[in-house]
Amino acid sequence: MPRKSFETDFLDGRWFWMDHTVLPNGWVLTVGADITALKHNEKTLRQAHNAAVLASQTDLLTGLPNRRHILTLLEEAMAARAASGSSLCVTMIDIDRFKSINDTHGHDAGDEVLRHFASVFQATLGSQGSIGRVGGEEFLIFLPNTGVLDAARLIEQVRQACARGEFWKGEGARPYSFSAGLVEVRSEDDRDSILSRADRALYAAKREGRNRTKLGLQADDSANPISQ
Numbered sequence: 001m002p003r004k005s006f007e008t009d010f011l012d013g014r015w016f017w018m019d020h021t022v023l024p025n026g027w028v029l030t031v032g033a034d035i036t037a038l039k040h041n042e043k044t045l046r047q048a049h050n051a052a053v054l055a056s057q058t059d060l061l062t063g064l065p066n067r068r069h070i071l072t073l074l075e076e077a078m079a080a081r082a083a084s085g086s087s088l089c090v091t092m093i094d095i096d097r098f099k100s101i102n103d104t105h106g107h108d109a110g111d112e113v114l115r116h117f118a119s120v121f122q123a124t125l126g127s128q129g130s131i132g133r134v135g136g137e138e139f140l141i142f143l144p145n146t147g148v149l150d151a152a153r154l155i156e157q158v159r160q161a162c163a164r165g166e167f168w169k170g171e172g173a174r175p176y177s178f179s180a181g182l183v184e185v186r187s188e189d190d191r192d193s194i195l196s197r198a199d200r201a202l203y204a205a206k207r208e209g210r211n212r213t214k215l216g217l218q219a220d221d222s223a224n225p226i227s228q
Contacts, residue, residue: 007035015039059133061111062118070132070140075191077130077144088185089151091141092198096177096210098137105174113176116167117158124157140195148184148215155180155213177211 002022009015016032023029057069065073074090081088095101095117102110114137121131121141129143143151158178165175181201185194201216208214 007039009039062114062133064118064122064139065130065132067132067134067140070130070134071191073130073132074140074142074194077142078185078189078191078194081144081185082187086145087147089143089146089148090183090185090194090198091143091151091155091213092134092181092195092202093139093141093155094179094202094206095137096179096206101176109174112167117162117178120161121158124154124161128154140198148182151182152213152215155182159211159213179205179210180213181205181216182213183216 004020005018007015007017014034014036015038017035019029019031021029021031057065059066064070077088080086095113098110098113101113114133117139118131118133121139125131125141125143128146129141131139131141134140141155143154146154162177163175179202181198181204183194183197183201189197197216201214204216205212205214
C-alpha cells in the first residue's frame with residue numbers, strides 16, 4: 001500500500017510525525033504521533049553542540065578566535081588567495097612591555113588592555129580581515145585583498161587609539177603601544193613560512209625600540225620600517 005511519512009509543526013509550537021497510508025478502498029489512513037518533546041531535545045542538543053564548538057574556538061578573555069581557530073582561518077584565507085591570485089597580508093603583533101603593565105597596575109589592568117586592543121582592532125578591521133589571540137599578549141591579524149600600505153594604515157589607526165588610552169575607568173588616560181611585523185603572502189609561502197617571516201619582522205620592530213611596524217620583505221631576517 002502506498003505510504004508517506006513526514007514531520008510537521010503546528011502553529012501552537014507542537015511537532016507531529018505523520019503517516020499517510022492509502023488503503024485498498026481508496027481511503028487515506030492518517031496517524032500522527034506527537035514528537036514535540038523529541039524536537040525540543042534535539043534543538044537543545046544542537047544548541048549545546050554549537051555552543052561547545054564556539055567555546056572551543058574562542059579566547060575567553062577577549063572573545064577573539066583562539067590560536068587554533070585563527071590558524072585554521074589563516075589556512076583557509078591562504079587557500080582562497082592561491083585560488084584567486086589576490087593579495088593577503090599577515091601581521092604578528094605584541095603589546096609592548098606588557099609584563100610591566102601587569103606589575104605596575106595589576107593583572108586586571110592588563111586584562112583591560114587586552115580587551116581594549118581586541119575591541120579596537122575588531123572595530124577597525126570590520127569585515128575586512130580577521131584577528132585572533134595566539135599567546136598572552138600576542139595577536140595574529142590577516143587581511144585578504146589588502147596590500148601592505150593599506151594594511152599598515154589600518155595598523156596605525158589602532159596604534160593611535162592605543163596611544164590615547166582612554167578606556168581606563170576613573171583613572172585618566174594611560175597610553176600603551178605595540179610592535180608589529182607585517183608581511184605579504186607569496187606564492188611559495190605555506191602557513192609556517194608566513195608566520196616565521198611575520199615573527200622575524202615583529203622581533204625586528206622590538207629590537208629597534210618597539211612601538212612601530214616593520215615590513216618583512218625577504219625570506220631572511222631583513223625587515224624595513226613602515227612607521228613609528
